[in-house]
Amino acid sequence: MFADKVIVGSEEWCSFPELGIPYIKARVDSGAKTSAIHAINISPFLKDGESWVKFDINPIQNNVQTLLHCEAKLVGKRVVKSSSGFREQRYVISSVLNIGGSQWTVEITLTNRDSMGFRMLLGREAMSGRVLVDPEQKYLLGIPSSDSIKEVYKFSQVTSLGLRIGVLASNPELYSNKRIMEAGEMRGHDMHFLNIKECYMKLDATTPQIRYRDGRILNDFDAIIPRIRPSMTFYGSALTRQFETLGIYCLNSAAAITQSRDKLYSLQLLLNHGLEIPTTGFANSPLETNDLIKMVGGPPLIVKLLEGTQGKGVVLAETKKAAESVINAFKSVNANILVQEFIKEANGKDIRCFVVDGKVVAAIQREALPGEFRANIHLGGTASVVKITPQEKKIAIKAAKAMDLKVAGVDIIRSSKGPLLLEVNSSPGLEGIEGATNFDIAGSMIKSIEKVFETKNSQWTKKHFKSTDKNETSED
Template sequence: MFDKVIVGSEEWCSFPGLGLPAIKARVDSGAKTSALHAININPFLKDGESWVKFDINPIQNNTKTIIHCEAPLIDKRIVKSSSGYREKRYVIKANLQVGDTMWEVEVTLTNRDSMGFRMLLGREAMSGRLLVDPEQKYLLGQPTTEKLKEYYSTNDEPKKGLRIGLLASNPELYSNRRIMEAGELRGHEMHFLNLKYCYMKLDAETPEIHYRGGRVLNDFDAIIPRIRPSMTFYGCALTRHFEALKVYSLNSAAAISQSRDKLFSLQLLLNSGIDIPTTGFANSPLDTNDLIKMVGGSPLIVKLLEGTQGKGVVLAETKKAAESVINAFKSLNANILVQEFIKEANGKDIRCFVIDGKVVASIQREALPGEFRANIHLGGTASVIKATPEEKRIAIKATKAMGLKVAGVDIIRSSKGPLLLEVNSSPGLEGIEGATNKDIAGEMILAIEKNFKI
């Protein structure tokens, strides 16, 4: 017992291996797990081992001072906070120094902007080493303001790159990880902004966007919206608010909104002179027979307007099957499109990736045997293909018609020539980068740089 170090309810400590010479901790024997404030948390492989890199603002209420850290990843764990919120966190091991004593501890990584301390020291880390006097604070001393400036002086230098936010939902997705990496490699300050953690202040004089815990997000140069379909309404609202704050958005909220509306997007494409498969749309089930005739009869495709990535797309091979599918959807008050089936495409389509008015890569996607539509998400395959000049022209024209800077344009080859299927405002990078070995994420960052003339 007498070998243990007595500490107060608040103490300054350090993580020498992470490059953190001083960080203030709340000492809490009621908490089992220790936690360290971290943002931009991204797992990666290093020499075949799992690691995680993350950024820390070590000083409370100071987001300008940033320490870039990386450590071996030992676990992913569900942690329940004092407020009852359950969160999956990455767990690392690091050497912790408290006073003159140093030992290895397990620490979970989480955004603690809403907390009063950048670190929480839990009982597992203290066991056998520390005793807590809850009436005391800083029994082991605390650094002066001048000392803190000396510790972190190099991090107060102005950054030469841009401050870019990736507005998305899952930091572990390949596409999101690659965009973060590409931005960092080009010297930009990249921040992953979870859509669900953002909220808005609508005010004529001081409009703001806040992040969980109250952090204000108004100081970004640019954002890259990667909005999943289920978050389209809220994601576009956030993007519009960033735009109102004069933050450059790689794809605008208006462009994303109209590209997600399948019917409206097809009408825009037709108005721009772009050919699509013959398509029908009706509100009443009473019009089913004429709707089927309108698109050339069976077999035909039935699509949910809200579907994406191959979901909500059905091939009806006979007239009876078509009637059943259409009427079933209608009975659920679902909005559907009916589209002619291009048999000669043989389950293949062309994905052209367009960035800033140029096709930067193209692949052919092929459906699994027995499937009618190519989709990598559903197990299809991708191979490099050279798009024809006409296909490139269609892809660029379609992207412009949607008002998008970045788009994945899907084209099908038919006996009538190339037909446009869909324009995706948040196209995935894994299939096209894997097939072509091109740095698509880097091209996206270059498009932002071009806007800022850097």
């Protein structure tokens, strides 16, 4: 009964000859229904009138330099719930799996597995009727030698920059922070997580310092990636400014972070750069409430606390009476608020563009769950890949530049008046957009830092050789 079945352990090496993948390590998981393979830069296309998809893969964990370009006929799309509970829509392909000398065709979903321990997950659908799993064993079908792996993949050297990079944030377990740490380590950098609350500084004209926990001095970093949550804006920005004082490169500057967190000032700044926003009103006195409501087009309208974080301190007032009540309630406790028109035709959707170094590297459409309150902001729901228009791309790039942000999440809403800019986020999350697009955004952030130091090294080399040339004498 079992003689014709392949016996495997909980981890095995396999290959996909049709995709040109000679070796890939798989996690064998009978608890998972669907199989998945690591894929980035996924792009569907037509081939002989049929739907195909091309994608890139780093087949070896912790090696981003070894990159394979693959393509396969598209089977379809499927919504898959990941182990972290996040639902994403994935492309599904079909290809021949080779494991232990046995071959058969399996369906595989394409997704970014950078944060996972294995580039391949073999689920029960692919194993049904063909495989028996011994969960106590590993690599029952053998392990390829490191020499054979190096030979077939012709390993490239990891970047020689070897930078010391700190991630300045609050939660080391947050997906975004973990991904940035992993991406930096994969590219050969010395990565350190720096908890904002455990950093403190010495202000001094001759020996300024930043210290950590028990007095360790942090003056020897090459670069800092600030990931500052809204509640820590003041202190996090102060620390970023101190790193800048020490001559340490910060991916987003303290000034850019500070102005992006000031809702009113950031809107004024964006308008000064010719960017359209939903009609917005701001007043100090409750006496102007009626005119304020009229000014933004009447109810329904949005009331936003200036000091509120994203998704908090936001109220949808559907009637004039409700709007008056909410505005006057906030004013009675001296809270600063914005009043903004409600974009009904957006139908609970907005667009998040992720900008790195003046380029939109990925974009998603975010849609509220049925019945969920949404007030011109993203409060959750589902995310899917979206093709943005040239105008929307231009808006996103211009907004990031106006805020002087190297890395930014730019939120746009589609209205009857055209695309409108909602907000520019200086510490945008990675999980939703990486999961939906399968684009290595964390890697692109690390590459942005590398470019700065490659340029510095190049400039130093040119300067050095230029000065050397001046001191040389020709020998006739």
